[in-house]
Amino acid sequence: MRGSIVKRASGYYVVVELPADENGKRRQKWHRAGPTEDDAERLLPELVLQVQRGMYVANARTTLKDYLTKTWLPAARATVKPSTFELYETIIDTYIVPHIGSLRVQQVKGSHLNELYATLGESGRKNGKPLAAKTIRNVHTLLHRAFRDGMKWDMLTRNPADAADPPKVTRPQPRYWNAEQVAAFLVATADDRLGPLWVTIATTGCRRGEALALRWSDVQLDNGRASISRTLSWVGNAAMFTEPKTAASQRVVPLPAPTIAVLREQRKRQAAERLAAGELWNDHGLVFAQEDGNPITPGRVTKMFSRAVKRAGLPYLSPHGLRHTFATVALEAGVLTKVVADVLGHSSATITADLYSHTTEPSTRDASDRVASAMFGSRR
Numbered sequence: 001m002r003g004s005i006v007k008r009a010s011g012y013y014v015v016v017e018l019p020a021d022e023n024g025k026r027r028q029k030w031h032r033a034g035p036t037e038d039d040a041e042r043l044l045p046e047l048v049l050q051v052q053r054g055m056y057v058a059n060a061r062t063t064l065k066d067y068l069t070k071t072w073l074p075a076a077r078a079t080v081k082p083s084t085f086e087l088y089e090t091i092i093d094t095y096i097v098p099h100i101g102s103l104r105v106q107q108v109k110g111s112h113l114n115e116l117y118a119t120l121g122e123s124g125r126k127n128g129k130p131l132a133a134k135t136i137r138n139v140h141t142l143l144h145r146a147f148r149d150g151m152k153w154d155m156l157t158r159n160p161a162d163a164a165d166p167p168k169v170t171r172p173q174p175r176y177w178n179a180e181q182v183a184a185f186l187v188a189t190a191d192d193r194l195g196p197l198w199v200t201i202a203t204t205g206c207r208r209g210e211a212l213a214l215r216w217s218d219v220q221l222d223n224g225r226a227s228i229s230r231t232l233s234w235v236g237n238a239a240m241f242t243e244p245k246t247a248a249s250q251r252v253v254p255l256p257a258p259t260i261a262v263l264r265e266q267r268k269r270q271a272a273e274r275l276a277a278g279e280l281w282n283d284h285g286l287v288f289a290q291e292d293g294n295p296i297t298p299g300r301v302t303k304m305f306s307r308a309v310k311r312a313g314l315p316y317l318s319p320h321g322l323r324h325t326f327a328t329v330a331l332e333a334g335v336l337t338k339v340v341a342d343v344l345g346h347s348s349a350t351i352t353a354d355l356y357s358h359t360t361e362p363s364t365r366d367a368s369d370r371v372a373s374a375m376f377g378s379r380r
Contacts (some may be wrong), residue, residue, distance in 0.1 A: 003048045005033075005040040011213070012040035016047045039241060045223040064108060065101030067155070068092050072146045082240050085363060088142060093211040095120055095139050095270040109165025113143065117166055140166035173358055174324040175317055183323050188312040194304055196266040197288045201319065202252045205326035205344045208319045209233055212296055213241055221263060224255045228345065232295055239295040249345040263287070327356050 003016040004201055018027040031047060033040035062071075069092065077085050099116050100108065117136050126129025151159060171232035177185070182202055189195040201211050207230035218227045228251050230241050244250055255263070266287065273291055274281050282293040290296055305319045317325075323344070330340050341352040 002352050003044050003051075005044060006030075007037070012037055014040050014047055016051055018051060060104050062155075063101060063175065064103050064105050065097045065152065067105040068101075068146055072149060073150075073157075075149070076145075079244050081233070082235040083242075087138075088236050091139055091142050092127075093348045095124060095135075096143070096326065105150065108147075108160045109159050110165075113140070113161060113164035113166075114195065117164070121167060128357055134169045137166050137169050140164065174328075174355065175321045176324040176328045177314065177317060177321070178289070178325075179329050181324070182329070185309070185314055187309050192304075192308060194288070194308075196262045196300065197301070198305070198308070198322065199262045200287075201322040202326055203256050203259045203327070205255060205323050205330075205340075206343075207323060208298055208301060209232065210244070210249075210345075212286075212288055212298065212301065214287045216287055217285060219255075219263065221255070221260050221285060224257070224260055225252050226255055227252050234297055234299075239297075244345065245343070246347050248342075248347040251342065251345050253343055271302045322354075328358075331356055341342055 003014055006013045006015055011032060013031050014031045016029050016031070018029060021027055031043065033043045062134050073085075073088060073092070074086060080088070096116070099119060100112055103112060105192050114313055117140065120131040120136050120139065121133070123128055124136070140161060143164075144159065147159040147161050150156040186195070188200060189198055192198075197211060200206065200214075200339050201208065204211075204226065204230055206214075213230045213232040214226065214228075218229065220226070223352075228244070228249065231244050231249075233240050233242065270287075270289070274283075274293065284293060284295060286293070286295060288296060302319055306316075309317055317358060327340055327344060330343075331337065337353050338349040340356075341349040344352065346352050
């Protein structure tokens with residue numbers, strides 16, 4: 001492969017010879033190097049080497065904004081859940097395009113991304129306050145995937161995100177209640193319309209979206225178990241039922257006797273609501289639904305839960321905190337980590353052990369005491 005340097009009135013250009021097309025026709029590409037011959041001499045060997053190694057990509061005028069919104073997003077739509085796609089759109093429109101969207105996609109460097117992350121970390125939110133490190137990390141993850149796909153599609157020869165340094169994210173310890181606190185909450189909310197929902201999450205460890213997607217056909221009250229096979233999310237104003245993100249999340253969870261009793265009462269209560277709604281009832285077969293049978297929005301669940309927590313006079317907790325509470329109480333009660341992982345739908349017991357490491361101290365203390373007793377008990 002060859003290349004040459006050409007001087008024009010506007011500056012110096014590098015012309016590279018590309019492999020002939022399928023008809024044997026000669027192909028050349030011109031690249032503006034800069035105002036001096038030195039600029040061209042530096043660029044020439046780089047481009048020739050790229051051609052020789054099969055890594056050459058012609059300079060494109062496509063901006064990062066156009067690439068992400070017109071090329072990458074449409075391709076990504078078929079590979080992710082609708083809620084994830086909506087998140088991608090938000091990240092691109094809110095955090096990427098306003099800052100570096102005008103850059104040509106092939107001009108983006110790690111330094112540009114580091115500058116973006118620094119800006120977001122200082123004033124990335126709409127109110128001018130710093131953006132959370134986890135959100136900035138999400139921006140980086142999206143860009144890394146987008147640039148990786150650009151390489152796969154022969155639009156890029158490198159991934160600039162590899163040269164960037166996103167902020168490290170420290171995973172916070174999960175919030176949870178102890179056994180006495182969750183018991184007090186369930187007693188205080190026993191007559192609430194969503195009381196059965198709180199009981200179900202607290203005693204099975206299922207996720208909010210999994211509980212809201214639960215159908216009566218998934219529940220076997222006589223056998224004391226429920227099948228978790230889908231989750232509910234909202235995209236815009238539309239409810240979306242999708243499969244859980246991992247195979248392990250599709251599982252069968254046991255229903256304790258108190259939960260079975262609560263769900264039997266829930267079925268009676270819902271039958272009365274259905275009768276009262278008449279033709280206005282929309283039958284989705286859901287265990288937990290609005291007064292007209294339609295799915296409950298996750299936001300409404302969170303709001304009602306927060307109000308119930310305040311009325312009960314308990315420390316702040318989110319609905320997801322009930323899942324953490326289930327896991328913590330189970331582990332502290334001596335349930336094997338692998339069993340808890342299976343009930344929670346974790347793909348590995350290691351995930352459970354890492355996430356709930358705060359529960360290991362009583363277990364390790366008990367183990368140490370038993371070993372010491374075996375070693376020294378006879379000497380006492």
